[in-house]
Amino acid sequence: MPSIHYDIAHMLGAVVLLMSFALLYQRRLSSIIQVFAAQSTVLAAAAAWQGYIQDAPHLYITALLALSMKAIVIPVALNRVIQKLRIERTVDTALGVGPTMIAGVSLVTLSILLVLPVTPDVTALTREDLALALSVVLLGLLTMITRRNAIGQVIGFMSLENGLILAAIGVEGMPLIVEMLVAFAVMVAFIIFGIFFFHIRERFDTLDLRTLEDFRGERR
Amino acid sequence: MIFIQALLAGIYQVVQMLLVLAVAPGLVGLVRVVKARLIGRRGPPLIQPYLDLHRLLRKEVVLADNASWLFRVTPYLVFTAIWLAAALVPTFTTALALTATADLIALVALLASARFFLALAGMDVGTSFGGLGSSREMMIAALAEPAMLMVIFSIAILVRTTSLSMIVDFMLDGEVGLRISLALAAISLLMVAIAENGRIPVDNPATHLELTMVHEAMVLEYSGRHLALIEAAAMLKLALYMALIGCVFLPWGIAQPGDGPLAILIGLVTFVLKLACGAVALAVFETSIAKMRVFRYGEFLGGALLLSLLGAIFLYVSTGL
Amino acid sequence: MILLPVNPVYVILALPFLAAFGLAAVRDHWLAARLNSLAAGLTLVASLSLFTDRPETTPLFLVDDFNIYLVALTAFVSFTTSLFSASYIEHEIEIERLKPVFVRFYHSMYQAFVFTMLLALLANNLGVLWVAVEGATLTTVLMVSLYRTPAAIEAAWKYFILCGVGIALALFGTILIFLAARPVMGGGMPAMTWSALMLEIHRVSPDLLNLAFVFILIGYGTKVGLAPLHAWLPDAHAEGPTPISAVLSGLLLNVALYAVLRFKMLMTANGQSLAPGPLMMVMGLASLLLAAFMLYRRRDIKRLFAYSSIEHMGIITFAFGIGGPIANFAGLLHMTMHSLTKSAIFIAVGLATQVKGTQRISEIRGLTVSHPVIGWGLVAGVLAIVGLPPFGIFLSEFLLVTTTFAREPLLALPLVLGIVVAFGALILRLQSLAFGEPTGSMAPAASSAFPMVLHLILVLVAGIWLPEPLVEWFQAVARLLG
């Protein structure tokens, strides 16, 4: 395979990672959703590109699913939820921007450290991809724990999932990708449905411990 | 030969039992006489205790309404237990038939049995004085008994036995020599003896002042022949302790198995002499000291216990561990 | 059952799968409950047929020494719990705590849940396993939130989010395994198939496996309820219907642990990778100790026993972590005994909370006086779960503690400390629950205590005598686990 293939795949992966950083950085809900949509679009492109270079048609389906679900349907749905529930537009973060970024960079470093010595006999493509995917997963998790708002956390979760997909599509010959993606999509749908249906607004995080005790079951 | 020895041992045993029974009241009488003389009184005659006992035996028993059978049985038990104990201590000879029945430890326990029943009898009628006496008696015993056993322990380290006859034999061999720990043990034993017999400074046998008495409080309800038995037991006990101190620390004169009639005679005479000396010493001691408060008994007897323990440990030091 | 023309595995899976759809259509809750039990019973019968005629391994399904008894156990507990559930749900409808429409949904989900668990156990494929576990998560989330109280929704939500993240991480681990195996085994299905992987894994480079196992352990470990990933477990147990608590503790935790153990087998068979043991031991001990101390401050009876589940999962994980034939045997036995005992306890608790109308420990007293069967059942269950003879858990704890102490004396101390501390807490609560002057309603229980008694008898028998085939399976699996 020509090296341009690697370079493009690599570049797309790097953009996904960049978007993860952007997610970490964003404050306003609407822009978080926009960044996520952008990340999903790039992911769809990456999947399509992998489908092309691996000659694996099911990756096109993956790309299509990613594009339709994550880049279009879910962002739109989330925007509606925000409007319906009148959730505040800016999100509290548990950690300042500076520390968050430092943590993010450390995680990326950790991922590279973990992956680089690991796979000498695997092709360079998957190794780099894996490092990127691992970074995206960890950054997704970091996003989840630095956001005090349900929507922000859901986005973090989905960004984590994007990392998974990035890893899966990078591996040549991986079966069941589509199935897993569908299973995931169901789950995410559940989450959004849950937020909407049960009116879970800020229950991810409340500073008032007394109400928590009411809810965490230990009814004294 | 063995048969003759056994027969002799039996005879000596009976002689000894009668002997202690005979001399015990005299011993108490002597102590009283000497004490009276020391404080310038004439005092009762030497045979006064015999007369007292005789009088008591002939009187009727006045029994408290709610006294139980235990109350009536106890005097006999106490008397025989102490009599037996007194019979076991070699006085004039070690060739006694019953000597193997009990060693020193069993002897102590026999005395404990007597005390146990006496203390129970003290509580039987249900007056507060009886309980008071029993309670104090048991407290004193709780310290005196271990002290006594530690004395025995010291002696046993030295002579390797607790059998009284063998102790006498060993002491008479003269291999022991003078030892500091023996002295400690002797002092400790003396203290125990004073406490156990209810002598000053622990108790005053002559008093009926409620708050200070111990032994007398226990037997307060006894009268007539019961009281006589208990008094006799107390006298026997004093004789027993004197005989014990005599046979362990001053064994000279005691006849050994196989000795002839002369040795027996010497033994008898020295025994009576020893008792007389003991009585005088006790009287002197008692007149020169004051009675102490009840709660200081602990210190007194604790001291005895520690002394005896020290004696045992010193013995190790002197015998090179 | 030998006469069945098809692979029994398909029957085992098809029964709950079809029942899940079928029950969604049954309006009458009385009938639905009976049908639910019937389906579970048939599944049990089908699963027992595995013993007589063990099917061939196919690319998708696998029956071996390890999962054969777990399948039977799962089918058995889901059957007995369905019996309990029938009368339990009946009562909940009577007191109008549940609406009939939810019950329809409940029965359907119950079967779907059984299906996903059996699928996870029988799967020969890492991907199928993962999908099944995710399905189990979704179905149980729905059942936990069944009462629709704020607390129930909160619990379901917490469960969902934490396990969702866990599941995602487990998927990452699965992808990593595939990535590691691909150079050796090529692309496609074999590199995701247990039976194939086990044969070739020793040639696989260990580096990626290490990374994969970390994700698997954290991912599926969340589902097992290992500290510090346990937070969902107590609330999910406490707020859902009690039959669900029983199957959650008794079965789902086992299934998740089964997944972890399958991966551990791979690690063991590889031979050059990092030893997974220490990680599992540390997490196991952390769970044990944390749960043991948490038990003391619990006021809610179901939450109390949920923490006890964490504690036991910790013990089991520790056992597999330390490894060796005896510890592994102990772990397997403990898994079995725990699921039987804990489901029995939850049944007893369910009965008690129904008759007393409260879940608060301080409001339930003197059960042995007011309700002898429930009370003594609870006593027996708790005595069994804290590891007293003659029940089966004593056997496994005996093996585990002695072998641990002989091999790693310093590790045995926290282990024993945890067990004793938990013992103290559970007995303290048991005494106030079962003894003393009774409080609350003295009315007889409406629901059936039969499943509880059955479980306890099995645990008792196992504590005294273990059947030979079971021992052989355990020993075979213990060897594979290394």
Add this chain to the structure above:
Amino acid sequence: MAFISLCILAMLVLATVGAARPWFSHAHEVVHAGMALTCGAAAVAVLARLAANDSGVETLTLPIGLPWLHANLRLDALSAIFLLAVNLGGCLAAVFGWSYARHDAEPGRVLPVFPLFIAAMNLVLVADDAFVFLAAWEFMSLSSWLLVLATHREDETRRAAYVYLVMASFGTACLLLGFGILAGASGDYGFAAIRAHQLEPVPASFAVLLVLLGAGSKAGLVPLHVWLPLAHPAAPSHISALMSGVMTKVAIYGLMRVLFDLIGQPLWWWGAVLAVIGAVTAVVGVLHALMQDDIKKLLAYSTVENIGVIVIGLGLALVFKASGVPALAALAMTAAMLHVLNHSLFKSILFFSAGSILTATGERDLNQLGGLIHRMPATALFCLIGAAAISSLPPLNGFVAEWMLFQAVLNGPLLEQWELKIGFAVIGALLALSTALAAACFVRFYGIAFLGRARSARAEQAREVDPVMLTAIAVPAVLCLVIGVLPKLAISLIEPVNRLSVGEGMFDAGGHGGWVWLAPASAFGNSYSGFMMFMTILILTILAVYMIHRYASNRVRRSIPWGCGFTDPAPLGQYSASSFAQPIRRVFVSQLFGARDIVDMPAPGETRPARFELELRDPAWDWLFTPVVKLVGWIADKVDHLQFLTIRRYLTLMFLALVTLLVLVAVSQ
């Protein structure tokens, strides 16, 4: 062996009969009669075996328990002597329970468990592998816990039961670890394999320490004794007798099985540690007993004392065994074993008497009793024998063991280590102290409960208990006397145990005196004869009675008590239990246990009564248990915060766990 197994099986069957009580009206009779017969038969069987001086070993393997080990049972002399104690106690308890347990409020809680309890104890004694041993051991705790909970409606009982079960399981955990060391990494839990497995001194010492903690907590050794005086009295009296008189012996058996059999050649300091712990236990136990007003609590503390005495004997035996003087070891061992038998006898008497008192008056508080000797004369007589025996008075059985123990102590100078020489002197002093205090304790117990005047209306109206209960009290009382007068009878039963545990019998090296004299060669010819003493006292007493009644006055007049002229009409003016203990409390206890008298004397003119209260503390609680409880509570409070975090924080925990593990992997690569 097969017979004992059958007996155990029969007990299990009886337990099911007991469980069937709601449907079977004669369950009570069947269970008690059955247990009496079964235990009796088992006792006779082992008695015959021991009397035949049979040092042989019988084994039996049952196909249950651990799959690759099965359940191994074994009967040897050591098991047999303890089986004798257990089944004798069990038989007596069953007889006593026949009448006594009829008064139970909730008999269904005792009936099925009583046979299980005895079966478990039997099983511990015949276990031949660590698994059966520990399972039976723990089951013994479990069943007795249920028995303690028979009176579960009282808060005190539940607290006692809780402390008991937790301590018991702590003990089992220690034993479990101990057996872990003994069995080694191979995991062969059979006792035969453990015997063959030679340990280095350091692990062996750890094993001994753990076994000491485990068995010691069950036996009630200080400072692990705190549960005992709570739990034993809470059970019905016949069960209390079993727990105190028998179950603690099973714990002693566990200690002995490891120290004298499984572990091989002992180190001398193990024995020294054991003896010191025993001595401290004896003194602390009896001092506590002296301070108690509750008769059953008093008896329970007295059990602590007696266990201490037994452990002193074991410690001495171990020291002598390690020092290579088996004859002396046999002497100490005989003393310990005899005390095991003795204590189970007189503790049965005393607890049964307490049960009778409870039946007759409904009172357990000494200060409410008094004068029972008039209303319960038979109980009073037997109880007197028990009290005298436990106070080690000749010519009863308690003294024989005490005497031999002292003889063993007196041989301390023979040992090489100077620590031992001095230590033996101190142990001797403590032993003597505990004996003397025990006498005081039982004078107080007997004097306050049975003598004097009734302190309450219920004591006034007490009635003698029925003949069945009296039989159960009388039999051990007679045995106490028989063993005391003819100790050789019992000692000959112990000889096989000596050969097994220390390698030599007490009379193997000679000694003289036939059945009348007790004079083992190892005691340097010192001798004691209970028979002679008994006969002499008997003859002399008869003589004295005859002489006095023949020659002196035999008149008796009843009158009001003299009391120094002060006749107090109120029975409350008598010496009370606490006033009796006051001198000893002042001398011994005040500093040690922080005892405080609180006297609340009303000012002149006030009409309220003066109050006296006694505050007693147990240093073991203050220094050992309370801190542990506080620590657990503190940790529980701290970790409890984890229940109330937000989802985000839980996710953070998860994230941190993941990152930590990843960093670990990165580092390890």
